[in-house]
Amino acid sequence: EAQVTQNPRYLITVTGKKLTVTCSQNMNHEYMSWYRQDPGLGLRQIYYSMNVEVTDKGDVPEGYKVSRKEKRNFPLILESPSPNQTSLYFCASSLSVGAMKTQYFGPGTRLLVL
């Protein structure tokens, strides 16, 4: 089954404790992206990657890091989480940036930073 998986789905952590949210897709997609969704602010893009070893900033990259060492995985790293990073996070992928009409979203990761 074609899918985007995220882990963990729910996470409660404390300020400053490094964490990684994993994202994996099994569709051999080139393009992957991370978003955060906050009430009243909608979906905002954090980082995206157009291919292996190619990443770029989205709208709200501050406080986040990403890496794309292999095609299927695109982890989101919070080196020192802060309460303002409490949010719902979505990973998404599509065959290419030109094929965004087939962008698939993962199920989401709900993060609470205390």
Next chain:
Amino acid sequence: QKEVEQNSGPLSVPEGAIASLNCTYSDRVSQSFFWYRQYSGKSPELIMSIYSNGDKEDGRFTAQLNKASQYVSLLIRDSQPSDSATYLCAVNIDGKEGSTLGRLYFGRGTQLTVWP
């Protein structure tokens, strides 16, 4: 100026009516336009994409694009209670310094309720 603006809603229509959702975007070289539906607690799912001026129809959904007016809309005909969700407009905008082809901007969404 925000990149993508949607009518804030919430929008409430009776079953069988036409629901009209609107979206405007900022003055950039915009490439692609998308409408996503998001049920409460779920991830967004793409329902329509449109790339050139005019109308594009898919079942009960029609997307309309007017690049001169920087306007994209979604019409849902014969609305059903199962259409009750938040609808997100997204625009792939280019034209900033450097390549930004991978950037996707979302509006804040319009919550639609279809009552029986």
